[in-house]
Amino acid sequence: xxxxxVSMVQMQVTNEVETNVQTAISLIREATxxxxxxxxxxxxxxxxxxxxxxxxxxxxxDGPTITAFRNIAKxxxxxxxxxxxxxxxxxxxxxxxxxCVINSDGEIQDVYDKxxxxxxxxxxxxxxxxxxxxxxxxxxxxxxxxxxVGLSVCFDLRFPEMHRILALKGAKVILVPALFMLHTGKxxxxxxxxxxxxxxxxxxxxxxxxxxxxxxxxxxxxxxMVVDPWGLVIAQASDGDGVVTVELxxxxxxxxxxxxxxxxxxxxxxxxxxxxxx
Numbered sequence: 001x002x003x004x005x006v007s008m009v010q011m012q013v014t015n016e017v018e019t020n021v022q023t024a025i026s027l028i029r030e031a032t033x034x035x036x037x038x039x040x041x042x043x044x045x046x047x048x049x050x051x052x053x054x055x056x057x058x059x060x061x062d063g064p065t066i067t068a069f070r071n072i073a074k075x076x077x078x079x080x081x082x083x084x085x086x087x088x089x090x091x092x093x094x095x096x097x098x099x100c101v102i103n104s105d106g107e108i109q110d111v112y113d114k115x116x117x118x119x120x121x122x123x124x125x126x127x128x129x130x131x132x133x134x135x136x137x138x139x140x141x142x143x144x145x146x147x148x149v150g151l152s153v154c155f156d157l158r159f160p161e162m163h164r165i166l167a168l169k170g171a172k173v174i175l176v177p178a179l180f181m182l183h184t185g186k187x188x189x190x191x192x193x194x195x196x197x198x199x200x201x202x203x204x205x206x207x208x209x210x211x212x213x214x215x216x217x218x219x220x221x222x223x224x225m226v227v228d229p230w231g232l233v234i235a236q237a238s239d240g241d242g243v244v245t246v247e248l249x250x251x252x253x254x255x256x257x258x259x260x261x262x263x264x265x266x267x268x269x270x271x272x273x274x275x276x277x278x
Contacts, residue, residue, distance in 0.1 A: 010207055054095065099153055206225050
């Protein structure tokens, strides 16, 4: 397959699960008008709120939200990547920030648990995602209609090692559902997406939330974006809820890798560095 049509959903997230899920479903149905191969939701599309609300309203993978998306994916005959939502796993005290890949038969094909939790001080606020989330341990490349697609989430974007591994595992496209803060988004969002695209010569497809979110009315950056393997921004959402659909020419990945063969010229034996090395 030399083409992959992707639809990114951009939406504002509230502390009302039903409102958020209905918004997501409405935008999924809007996206299908363009007949995409895959529809991707942003990070935390399911809920934003207090720590107590996140624990109280978290679901299991067989809960109502993922079940609804499985039914819709089968009905529409399309892949749905359910951005991320907080999922409860048996025997674990903390929640997982999980990205579920649902195929066109309505089956859960892969689940990626966000590896890097958001722990930072921005905009005069301290964010400690590790109080709520248990970090994932597995880097995942899934298959969407024969195309190897890497899975990454928001804060993961700041860790180039992870994205290089996704490329080395064969990814031609990397999905980055995100909830990027306004303070960092305006300075880092586009720069990081373009850097990861250039370094690894892949498409970066990054649907994001926009507007304020509870409990403190913090602003998210939005500006959902697609960057091509040369590092050019080929699509960007305006402010507000909506869908952006782009057809990716996968031949461009191989073309760029031939023109500037950085992946082929890697010298991994030199990079075998340990923290104890001088």
